[in-house]
Amino acid sequence: MNPDTQPARTEALTQDSLAGHALESAYSSLRSPFDAQPYLLIDLDAGTTCAPAQLRLLARWLEAQACPVIGIGSRTRGIGEACDLVLSDDAGLGGVIDNIVRAPLAAMTLVQVLRATTRMALARALSVESLAYSTLQAGPEFQRWSAANPPAPESIASDDGPAVLIERSEDRLQLRLNRPSSRNAMSVEMRDALVEAFELAAMDNSIAHVDVSALGACFSAGGALQEFGTAGDAASSHAVRSLRLPAATLLRCEAIVNVHVHGACIGSGIELPAFADRLTASPASFFQLPEIRFGLIPGAGGCISIPRRIGRQRTAYLALSARRINAATALDWGLVDEIVTTAD
Incomplete structure (x- = not known):
């Protein structure tokens, strides 16, 4: 993908659809480094904002994904806080996805390390x-x-x-x-x-x-x-x-x-x-x-x-x-x- 060519927003999941996808892949990752699309896009501005009880479950599901989870949009609170990175719009998304597609194993490993070490003692991290x-x-x-x-x-x-x-x-x-x-x-x-x-x-x-x-x-x-x-x-x-x-x-x-x-x-x-x-x-x-x-x-x-x-x-x-x-x-x-x- 050329960095100047932005992925279509239609690739992104809406907040409404997340619960269904979570049920479908409850014991596995929806995307992985071995897929043609080794990342997960979420349109933060589309659909209904997740209810608090549902948010907790979906946040745990997102943190278990074996790929980077990218949120796009202005509603950064809620499900956006569970994403690995958030972009306010599509600008710059192409470059991020290019690098993920070229090195999906490194991209997955990066977000897994960042998730795991957030609250860990520095020396152990x-x-x-x-x-x-x-x-x-x-x-x-x-x-x-x-x-x-x-x-x-x-x-x-x-x-x-x-x-x-x-x-x-x-x-x-x-x-x-x-x-x-x-x-x-x-x-x-x-x-x-x-x-x-x-x-x-x-x-x-x-x-x-x-x-x-x-x-x-x-x-x-x-x-x-x-x-x-x-x-x-x-x-x-x-x-x-x-x-x-x-x-x-x-x-x-x-x-x-x-x-x-x-x-x-x-x-x-x-x-x-x-x-x-x-x-x-x-x-x-x-x-x-x-x-x-x-x-x-x-x-x-x-x-x-x-x-x-x-x-x-x-x-x-x-x-x-x-x-x-x-x-x-x-x-x-x-x-x-x-x-x-x-x-x-």
Whole structure:
């Protein structure tokens, strides 16, 4: 489907028809990743609004669907709150559906993780995200992308000095990402350096402030794509993330962490900063979750950190559309706390 060609609203179910469909598929999903239409559309403006008693039953049924549930319309309360994402109109729907159709397994896994972790303790939720991410690494969608983009870790550009510059001034620790030549890609080297820095902040009670920023044109363009596919088997990949995930160590000191981002903040370049107690952005910053294009979901903590700031539905929209949002939108949604002008 071309992103400019919007699906007909006739594809969408009305609220009146939901109860009948729920009865027909009470013990199975109405749609699945194996269907030609691996998503469920609901026209929120058509039909009669669900009664409260019926709403509770239908909300549980929608949350059990093995596919993204997309609401379209202005009546966002009621059944709209049970949808995985809500769009006010058809604009942008084509791009979301394109990505779902190209990677239906990743799309299903994304919404299942977001549903499951909404009220879960953060550390446990990170484990759920990692397990899901590892499953998709072994799946056909990522394998297809990986075959077309073979690993080439030796091609990652580097710079002099450590991957993260660390400076201590009294009770303040300053961390600066120091791989501008690779747009501060979250390589294994960068990941390990951040883990060690956050472990230091968590263990040293004399550190009261941790300021994180980056050198170069942007904060971080996300995971080093040249390393994708080098992690070995999926189970070992999950084990590595369980031991060396920057988000997990940041959580141990998040109350004292302030992050300032600028330029591109893509994938892990926003997933990790979103855990900070305070997150500021330069006016020209932009944010994107592109993982669906690789047959994956956010795997650096983004399924946990970003919903905590902007909610489950907007997170699903970012991840399924893979669209960029600018700093003004990020501030309006609550993804960042303030837009500030600094000497980046």
